[in-house]
Amino acid sequence: MHLFPPHLYATCVLAVAALPGALYAQAPSLAGQWQFQTATGTTTTNGVDVDLIDTGILDISEEPGGLRATIAWLDERGQLTPPRTVHGTAGPDGTIFRHGGKRVSTGRNGKEVSTEVTIRWTLQAKGDVLSGERLVETDENEPKPVSGTRLQQRYVPPALPPAAATSGGTARGPSTPAERARVLRMATEAQRDPLAVQQRDGAWLTEWIEAIPDFTLPASALESWLSIASQATIREALVFQYLASVMAFQIEHREQAGQQGASDLAGLQGVLGAYETLLRQDKRRRSAKLDAALAARQQDRLPAFLAALSGRDAVIQPASSPSGDATARRIVALGTSEPRAMEWLDILSNRFGGRMAGSDAYTHAAQWARMQLRQWGVQAELEEAGQMPVGFNRGPWSGTMLAPQAQPLRLATPAYTAGTRGVQQGLAIVGPSTVEEARQRAAQFKGKWVLTGGENGGGGRDGSTIHQPRAITQVLMAAGALGTIQSGEEPLYAASAAPATWAALPTLPDIKLAAPQYTDMRQRLARGEAVTLEFDIRNWFYPGPVTYHNVVARIPGTDKPEEIVLIGAHLDSYDGGTGAADNSGGVSTMLEAMRLLALSEAKPRRTIMFVAFGAEEIGRKGSFAFAERHAGELKNIVMMLNRDGRPGAIDGIAIPTAWQPVFGRVERALQDVHPVFGFAASINDVPRDASKAMNARAGSDDAVFSLHGVPTPKFTVLGDFDYARVHHTLLDTYDKVRPFSAAQQYSAIAIALSAYAVANAPEEISRKGYYRAAKAAQ
Numbered sequence: 001m002h003l004f005p006p007h008l009y010a011t012c013v014l015a016v017a018a019l020p021g022a023l024y025a026q027a028p029s030l031a032g033q034w035q036f037q038t039a040t041g042t043t044t045t046n047g048v049d050v051d052l053i054d055t056g057i058l059d060i061s062e063e064p065g066g067l068r069a070t071i072a073w074l075d076e077r078g079q080l081t082p083p084r085t086v087h088g089t090a091g092p093d094g095t096i097f098r099h100g101g102k103r104v105s106t107g108r109n110g111k112e113v114s115t116e117v118t119i120r121w122t123l124q125a126k127g128d129v130l131s132g133e134r135l136v137e138t139d140e141n142e143p144k145p146v147s148g149t150r151l152q153q154r155y156v157p158p159a160l161p162p163a164a165a166t167s168g169g170t171a172r173g174p175s176t177p178a179e180r181a182r183v184l185r186m187a188t189e190a191q192r193d194p195l196a197v198q199q200r201d202g203a204w205l206t207e208w209i210e211a212i213p214d215f216t217l218p219a220s221a222l223e224s225w226l227s228i229a230s231q232a233t234i235r236e237a238l239v240f241q242y243l244a245s246v247m248a249f250q251i252e253h254r255e256q257a258g259q260q261g262a263s264d265l266a267g268l269q270g271v272l273g274a275y276e277t278l279l280r281q282d283k284r285r286r287s288a289k290l291d292a293a294l295a296a297r298q299q300d301r302l303p304a305f306l307a308a309l310s311g312r313d314a315v316i317q318p319a320s321s322p323s324g325d326a327t328a329r330r331i332v333a334l335g336t337s338e339p340r341a342m343e344w345l346d347i348l349s350n351r352f353g354g355r356m357a358g359s360d361a362y363t364h365a366a367q368w369a370r371m372q373l374r375q376w377g378v379q380a381e382l383e384e385a386g387q388m389p390v391g392f393n394r395g396p397w398s399g400t401m402l403a404p405q406a407q408p409l410r411l412a413t414p415a416y417t418a419g420t421r422g423v424q425q426g427l428a429i430v431g432p433s434t435v436e437e438a439r440q441r442a443a444q445f446k447g448k449w450v451l452t453g454g455e456n457g458g459g460g461r462d463g464s465t466i467h468q469p470r471a472i473t474q475v476l477m478a479a480g481a482l483g484t485i486q487s488g489e490e491p492l493y494a495a496s497a498a499p500a501t502w503a504a505l506p507t508l509p510d511i512k513l514a515a516p517q518y519t520d521m522r523q524r525l526a527r528g529e530a531v532t533l534e535f536d537i538r539n540w541f542y543p544g545p546v547t548y549h550n551v552v553a554r555i556p557g558t559d560k561p562e563e564i565v566l567i568g569a570h571l572d573s574y575d576g577g578t579g580a581a582d583n584s585g586g587v588s589t590m591l592e593a594m595r596l597l598a599l600s601e602a603k604p605r606r607t608i609m610f611v612a613f614g615a616e617e618i619g620r621k622g623s624f625a626f627a628e629r630h631a632g633e634l635k636n637i638v639m640m641l642n643r644d645g646r647p648g649a650i651d652g653i654a655i656p657t658a659w660q661p662v663f664g665r666v667e668r669a670l671q672d673v674h675p676v677f678g679f680a681a682s683i684n685d686v687p688r689d690a691s692k693a694m695n696a697r698a699g700s701d702d703a704v705f706s707l708h709g710v711p712t713p714k715f716t717v718l719g720d721f722d723y724a725r726v727h728h729t730l731l732d733t734y735d736k737v738r739p740f741s742a743a744q745q746y747s748a749i750a751i752a753l754s755a756y757a758v759a760n761a762p763e764e765i766s767r768k769g770y771y772r773a774a775k776a777a778q
Contacts, residue, residue, distance in 0.1 A: 029125045030067060030088075030095055033155065034058040036148030038134045051144065057155050058123075058130075058148065063087070067095055078158045086121075094124035094132050118434050121146065137434045172211040179208060180251045187241075187248035191273035194237040202240045209243065215250050215257070217243065221309045221720045222264045225289070225651065226271065232683065234278060234285055238271050245270025264306050272297060288671045289651075289678035296675070308676040311648045311719030311743035316674060323669035325760075328753055330600035332673055335749035340595060342741045344372075344588035345580065349734045354575020356415045356496065357548040357615035357622075358388030362572055369551045369571065369591065369612050376598040378610075379556070382549035385614040385625040390499050391546040392416050394575050395538025399511070403532040404524065410514035411535075412488065412576050412730055414460045415496035416467060418506040419539035426482045428521055428531040431472075438475040446480035449511075449533045451522060456488030456512040458728055460497025465618065467499040467506050476508060483509030483535065487518035491729035494576025496618060502543050509537055548572075550622045551612035555597055557759065559605040562636050565759040566609045566710075567593065567751060568623075568701055569643040570616030577732030581723060585737050585744060586643035587612050592748035597756060604759035606638065613701045616644070623701035627708060634708045638765040639758055641751065642702035642712065648719025649677040649743035650750040654684045655713050656770060662761045666753045677718060677746045687772040711770045715750075719743055 036058050039051035056073040057080060072083040088097040098120045123132035123146060130148035186205065190197040209217055226238050249266035250257040257263070272294055278285045296305035308314050316339060321332035348355070348365060355362040366382060373380035392415060399409035402425065431450040432438035452461070452472075461484060462469045469477065476484065492512050499505050513521075524531050551571065557563065569586035573579020594610050602608070613622035627634060655663055663681040670679040693699060693706030702712040721740060726732045737744070758765060 030060045030123060030130075031062055032060060033151045034060070034130045034148040035151055035155065036130055036146055038146040039144035057151075059083075060088075066090070067097075069097055077160060079160070080155075080157055088121075088123075091122065094122045097121040097123065098137075125150070137436075172213065174214040175208070175212045179212075183208075183244060183251060184248050187244040187270060190237075190241045190244055191270060191277060194241055194274040194277055195233060198237040198240040201244075202236065205240065205243055205247070209247065215247060217246060218258075218260055218263055220260065220264055220267070221311070221718060222267055222306065224716065225309050225718055231285075235682065237278070238274060241270050241274040242267045261303065261306065264309075265303060268293060268302065268306060269297075287678075287680065288667065289680060292672075292675060292678065305676055309718060311677075311721065312739045314649075314674075314676065314740075314742040316742040316745050319673045321669045321673060322671055323665065325665070325669070327600050327602050327756060327760075328665070328669040331596045331602070331752050331756065332669060332749060334599055335592075335596050335745065335752065336673065339592075339741075339745040341588050341592040341745045341748045342738070344591045345584045345737060345744065346734060348571075348584040348588060349578040349580040349737075353578045354394060354415075355571060355573045355579055356392060356394075356575050357386070357572045357618060358391050358498070358544070358546045359393055359575065360391075361393070361575070362548055362614065363546070365571060366549050366551050366612070366614065369587075370553075372591065373551070373553045373594060373598075373610075376595050378553045378594055378598050380551060380553040383552050383626070383629060385548055385550045385622040387545035387547050388498060389501055390416075390505065390544045391542040392498070393540055393542070395419065395540060397535075397537040397539075399513075399533065399535045399537075401517075401521075401531065402534055404529050407517075409517055409533075409535075410490070410492070412456075412492035412494040412512045413510055413537060413539065414458065414494050414512070415575050416498040416506065416541075417460065417510045417537070417539055418483075418508060419537040420483065420509055420535050423534060423536045424482055425532060425534045428485070428525060428533050430522065430525055431476070431484065435471045435475065438472045442475055442479040444479075445476055448481055449535070450476055450481050450484050451518070451525070452484045452486050454486055455515075456486050456493055458493035458495035460495075460506075461486065461510040462506070463497045464495075465497060467497045467504065469506075469508075473508060481508060483511055485511045485513050485518065485521075485533075487515045488512035490514050491725060491731045492576065493729050495574055495728055498618070499541075502541075505541055509535065511535065511537075548614040548622075550614050550626055551610075552626075553594060553610040555594075555602060555604065555608040557605055557607040558603050561607050563606040563765075564609050564633060564637045565604075565606055565755050566611065566637050566640045566705070567643075567755050568611040568613055568640065570614070570622065570701055571612040572614050572617055572622075573732070574617055574728050576728070576730045577726070578734060579732060580734045580737045581647055581721070581726050581732050582728065583616070583644050584734075585647040585740075586645070589744055589748040589751055590643055592745070593752035593755065596748065596752040600752075602756055602760075604756055605761075606759040608755050608759045611701075616701055620699075620701055620704055623704040627704050634705075634710060637705065637710045638767075640702050640705040640710050640712045641715070641754060642700055643715070643747075643751065644700035644702075646717055646719065646721040646723035647737045647740045647744055648717040648721050648747070649674075649740075650715045650747040651678055651718040652680045652682055652716040653713050653754065654682050654716065656685050657683050658766060658769075659713075661763060662757050662765070663754070665757045665761075666750070669753050669757075670750060673749070674742075674746055677743065679750055682716070685769070687769055690771045706771070709767060709771060711767055715747075717747075 037053055037055050040054045041052045060067055060069045067088040070083040070085050072080040086097045086099045088095040101117050118137045120135045120137050128150035132146040133143035134146050135143035186197055186201045246263050246267040275290045296302050318337040321329045323329050352361045352365040355365050370380045370382055399411045401407045426447050426449050429448040431452040462473050521531055569590045570583050571587050615621035667679050690706045693703040706712050726736050
């Protein structure tokens with residue numbers, strides 16, 4: 001995470017440091033203009049923190065009693081951000097410039113979170129070379145080096161091309177009567193000629209919706225469900241019809257504009273009108289999913305059909321498949337008549353619970369998964385994937401404000417956080433903002449709960465990936481503080497920061513408290529009230545190393561056993577909740593898919609391999625270990641299908657044209673299996689960029705295989721599960737996924753049929769053209 005975007009420091013506030021004038025002798029050598037580089041934040045890639053380097057211009061001049069400097073950063077176009085002015089005084093290691101500023105980050109609900117920070121620069125010059133360090137005193141322990149060179153000529157930003165004029169100007173007002181009339185016309189005309197009207201008005205409508213302030217497009221599962229046509233032009237025409245119909249409905253029925261159901265109904269009615277036109281023009285444009293919607297309209301149950309698109313509280317009934325393949329028919333029959341996906345999810349999230357790599361819960365879950373696969377007659381083994389230096393188990397936790405008003409506290413702790421020594425009581429106190437303040441006030445912290453600044457980002461107080469006590473923490477520990485308390489946006493986020501060794505175990509509890517309660521405490525303390533708190537946190541450690549494993553299972557191929565279709569999901573989770581959506585929901589559907597394949601006696605031509613990966617949450621370590629161990633097989637993996645994301649019904653997959661015959665068999669096998677859920681392959685022949693697969697903020701285990709040139713097509717998921725709200729929070733529990741039971745079972749059937757169709761395909765499954773720059777294993 002980039003903690004300190006350079007342009008945000010334009011808000012910095014001057015904080016002059018006063019030092020004796022006798023130390024100013026070294027200052028004049030710094031006078032001049034310098035171009036410098038320093039780290040302004042970090043990003044986490046594969047579990048490793050990497051500095052993010054930014055460049056700026058430092059303009060230093062002499063003034064009575066010290067130096068005056070302006071600092072500006074260079075953006076990606078070479079332009080200078082608004083400068084800020086700081087004053088410096090000489091010290092033994094160079095001239096010190098200290099200023100306050102704001103760190104701004106985006107919270108879980110999209111709001112900006114601002115944190116006050118104090119930044120100290122210590123700079124010195126030797127000729128035309130600048131050196132020194134930059135330290136965020138408030139919450140960092142290690143300074144970042146600063147290096148630079150003196151500019152012989154003042155920096156002049158490059159000229160920029162004139163900005164393109166926007167059609168609506170810089171600020172767009174409400175829609176005009178002429179525009180609203182145009183939208184009404186196009187919504188009607190598009191049903192008579194969908195392709196032509198979309199080509200004529202599609203770009204305008206999209207721009208108009210984004211620009212006007214008086215109408216908005218409500219988020220809807222229906223829009224994603226419209227990925228139902230094999231041709232991109234047909235998909236675009238239907239999505240355009242949906243947009244035009246929804247906006248026309250809002251224009252004509254302002255009083256109902258905020259009603260999601262009414263808006264969706266109008267959108268789908270328009271889409272079905274356009275679809276009927278497309279079918280009259282060419283019967284080959286038929287879609288089983290849209291045919292189901294037409295049937296629902298004819299039976300006057302279109303609202304119920306729309307409600308089922310959410311995936312919530314749907315049902316799955318025993319069904320038969322029209323597939324000509326006997327194994328595919330058995331998979332559908334078994335999957336619809338004996339659904340078990342939610343049973344596996346219940347065991348993983350409610351019996352084992354949160355499954356951090358290095359915990360008993362993960363170890364036992366991996367052993368259970370291997371046992372379950374073997375009971376179905378599948379070859380399954382545990383393969384070592386890595387080790388955690390220290391074991392960790394989370395126990396129950398609770399907190400209470402005892403005085404001046406008794407109330408339970410809403411709190412969380414990251415994994416690998418120290419627990420309390422049983423029930424511990426103490427007064428609350430506002431913590432220090434700098435190391436110097438911490439040292440000056442050290443005697444005040446003994447036996448106190450210390451309220452620190454900042455906002456909970458999920459990771460540990462002393463390191464986003466590895467526990468490394470910072471300078472302020474070290475002072476609090478030495479002073480005998482009971483623990484620290486930090487504000488947290490709800491639902492509270494709980495990630496991890498593990499110790500590197502048993503000798504470096506955390507000892508100071510790291511508590512994240514719901515923001516309203518944290519604010520209330522700060523206000524009480526500001527008024528001089530004594531706030532007494534009690535916490536009981538039963539986290540505990542045990543000596544490592546603790547080995548964690550991938551669960552690897554195979555259904556051997558009959559004709560081409562060396563070619564592999566790999567399906568996978570990560571078994572580990574963060575443990576603030578019980579890892580139900582992330583990723584019991586994914587791994588349980590994969591396990592159910594393997595059960596369906598095994599009990600249907602699938603004997604595919606190629607090998608089907610399933611891997612439940614360990615330690616995905618802390619750097620995709622399990623998938624990296626698998627790739628290393630199976631390096632010789634990577635070139636033979638024809639496809640990797642991963643499941644890690646929001647629960648719901650898999651209703652399609654994005655593939656190149658060459659694979660359409662293969663996934664066409666999946667479409668046929670699932671036809672009419674469920675009255676709403678369907679399956680449609682969408683075609684994307686644009687070569688993917690394998691180098692972008694690995695992203696610190698996104699991606700899952702499939703990204704590791706992309707780097708080796710293995711195709712990793714993505715499933716599309718139907719439903720309105722609020723993944724962002726539960727992801728890595730205390731709310732990631734079984735009850736949040738339970739309403740999507742039928743959708744989850746349908747996904748397991750779709751996974752099993754997809755794996756079988758690829759593994760049994762008579763066609764060659766070629767990688768050619770899938771990636772632009774694949775790093776294929778040789």
